[in-house]
Amino acid sequence: MKVLITLLLSLTLQAAMASHADDGRGLFQQNCAGCHGENGDGGVGVPLNLPAFQASVDDHYLRQTIRLGRPGRVMPGFPSLSDAQIDQLIAYIRGWTGKPAPKFPRDPVQGDPARGGQLFAQHCASCHGEDARGGHGTGVTMSRKRDLPILAPALNNSGFLAAASDALILNTIKHGRSGTPMPAFGQAGLNEQAMKDITAWLRSLEKSIQPRTPPEHVEPxxxxxxxxxxxxxxxxxxxxxxxxxxxxxxxxxxxxxxxxxxxxxxxxxxxxxxxxxxxxxxxxxxxxxxxxxxxxxxxxxxxxxxxxxxxxxxxxxxxxxxxxxxxxxxxxxxxxxxxxxxxxx
Ligand code: HEC
Ligand code: HEC
The missing domain is CATH 3.30.310.70 (TT1751-like domain)
Structure with missing residues (x-):
């Protein structure tokens, strides 16, 4: 019993301590570095310091991703961080490239979701999984280097879809993420309309997402x-x-x-x-x-x-x-x- 209590206690303490660091660097080290690497170069979590990543996400996306996490995936949400703390985290993350955050329009992209679904199965499902449920596992196996960003994120995820605007998704498909396995489809054979159709299909998934409900009673x-x-x-x-x-x-x-x-x-x-x-x-x-x-x-x-x-x-x-x-x-x-x-x- 002592073992359980010690373990639970140390987890709770970690969680409690996590909100006490008061600058971006400290907040990052306590809450994020364990997964995303001390300098954001990736680990269990995808790298956050790559110029291609930073050029493809706006601050709204970062804020919402930190707030909501990716329910059911490894990335936790941080509902207890204050707005000011999240701003400090974002400023710290942006500091790695020193580039200003891009801005994306919030208007929906017009496309044919049915056609987008077919295109997704053809071009994306091999990495992002059937139904865009994401790559399997954490991507961390004992045989691969920890800093290799192999795992494709889940795109049928409430946290992702709440964070990403259509324009951000379209832009990511077009330009990819140089330095990661995510290809630039603007140069790899998909035309603008095809990429819009895929974006419209991804957006359409939002309606069918079931909220994640923790199990009711679990005997400890x-x-x-x-x-x-x-x-x-x-x-x-x-x-x-x-x-x-x-x-x-x-x-x-x-x-x-x-x-x-x-x-x-x-x-x-x-x-x-x-x-x-x-x-x-x-x-x-x-x-x-x-x-x-x-x-x-x-x-x-x-x-x-x-x-x-x-x-x-x-x-x-x-x-x-x-x-x-x-x-x-x-x-x-x-x-x-x-x-x-x-x-x-
Ligand atoms: C337990 C591990 C873990 C922790 C802790 C964690 N993350 Fe993540 N994070 C992940 C994983 C894994 C993903 C990829 C999501 C997926 O596979 O669907 C991710 C995704 C992200 C993304 C989206 C990246 C993209 O490619 O769009 C951002 C931004 C992010 N995390 C920031 C943070 C920040 C900031 C913190 C600390 C406040 C943090 N994460 C803490 C594991 C973690
Ligand atoms: C070869 C594998 C591969 C293929 C094929 C691929 N992706 Fe990706 N994709 C990835 C990886 C890995 C990432 C994470 C990149 C990172 O670490 O920043 C990613 C990231 C993304 C993201 C950002 C999501 C996030 O949370 O970071 C979107 C959106 C996306 N891909 C859409 C697509 C679409 C749509 C297609 C098909 C047209 C596609 N991808 C094809 C591997 C792939």
């Missing part, structure tokens, strides 16, 4: 009572872990390191285990799963009762903003339930 901890003794239960869990093709890593007394050795309770043990395929897949979805991997199951005996427990990964993942991570954590939770059930039968 999976707890099962075991009928067997403390020692036998630990052995049964180890056997089940190995029997299910997980690698057993180690066991440790829960309080080890928190108290002097002679005061550490001998009746509280954490078992660490892993399955490297799962680890790889999960890290690919979101490197933050590293916070709750490797898998761990805790066995405690209190008042003669033996309990087997695991932190429900879903309770952790709802703190983040990633539909794919939610799914991976559902899988992880199910793995825990199955293992614990099998071991305590």
């Amino acid at each position: 901890v999976i707890v099962v009572e075991a009928d067997d003794t403390y020692e036998n239960t630990i052995q049964a869990i180890k056997d089940t872990i190995i029997g299910n093709n997980f690698r057993f890593i180690r066991e440790q007394k829960l309080e080890q390191g928190f108290f002097p050795d002679d005061q550490v309770s001998q009746k509280e043990t954490i078992l660490y285990f892993c399955n490297f395929n799962f680890l790889y897949d999960a890290m690919n979805v979101d490197p933050r799963v590293g916070m709750f991997l490797p898998c761990r199951i805790t066995v405690v005996e209190r008042d003669g009762k033996v309990q087997v427990m695991a932190i429900n990964p879903k309770a952790m993942s709802i703190l983040f903003n990633n539909d794919e991570l939610d799914k991976a954590c559902d899988t992880m939770g199910q793995i825990y339930r199955d293992l614990i059930e099998e071991a305590t039968l």
